[in-house]
Amino acid sequence: MTWIPVTTIALLASLAVMNAPASHAADVKSHIIHKAQSSWDGTPYTHYPEGQPELTLVKIQIPARTKLKWHTHPIPNMAYVVSGELTVQKRDTGERITLRAGDALAELVDISHRGVTGKHPVELLVFYAGSPNIPLSE
Numbered sequence: 001m002t003w004i005p006v007t008t009i010a011l012l013a014s015l016a017v018m019n020a021p022a023s024h025a026a027d028v029k030s031h032i033i034h035k036a037q038s039s040w041d042g043t044p045y046t047h048y049p050e051g052q053p054e055l056t057l058v059k060i061q062i063p064a065r066t067k068l069k070w071h072t073h074p075i076p077n078m079a080y081v082v083s084g085e086l087t088v089q090k091r092d093t094g095e096r097i098t099l100r101a102g103d104a105l106a107e108l109v110d111i112s113h114r115g116v117t118g119k120h121p122v123e124l125l126v127f128y129a130g131s132p133n134i135p136l137s138e
Contacts, residue, residue: 034078034104040097041090041108045076051131058136060124062086068114071137075130077107084122086115 038044062068062084070091081099088105089096091112099105107126115122128136 033080034106036078036106039106039108039111040088041095041111043108043111045106045109048129049075049131049134054130054132054134056128056130056136058126058128060122060126062115062117062122062124064117064119064121066117068116070112070114072110072112073107073128073137074110075128075134075136076109077126077128077136078104079107080104080125080127082123082125084120085118086122086124087118088113088115 036045059082064084079099081101081103083101085098085100087096087098090108091114097105126136130136
């Protein structure tokens with residue numbers, strides 16, 4: 001058996017990496033899913049909470065035929081529907097919007113609302129822009 005010094009192995013590995021086909025920047029694709037300065041009902045976002053920023057990303061799974069409790073969010077947030085269909089309803093006016101997989105929604109801030117699922121479960125990714133000790137919903 002012939003022993004090869006570790007430094008030689010490291011050099012060969014480096015050369016292999018340097019000569020490997022590189023990904024091209026043109027192969028990277030990016031698109032904005034949703035951008036908003038107001039919630040889905042047109043209410044403008046006026047400010048972020050004061051203090052140290054804290055970003056939170058939550059995956060929420062809601063069973064089929066579920067009515068969530070009425071709630072509010074004290075901070076701006078945005079939801080992305082991974083799967084299923086969700087109807088979001090405002091408590092005061094009954095105004096509603098229905099979202100399907102691939103849709104995004106700028107959430108209401110300080111306005112009571114709830115989500116209602118249909119005959120299939122719903123999976124959401126929700127991004128919150130808050131500060132420590134501020135609840136995500138109330």
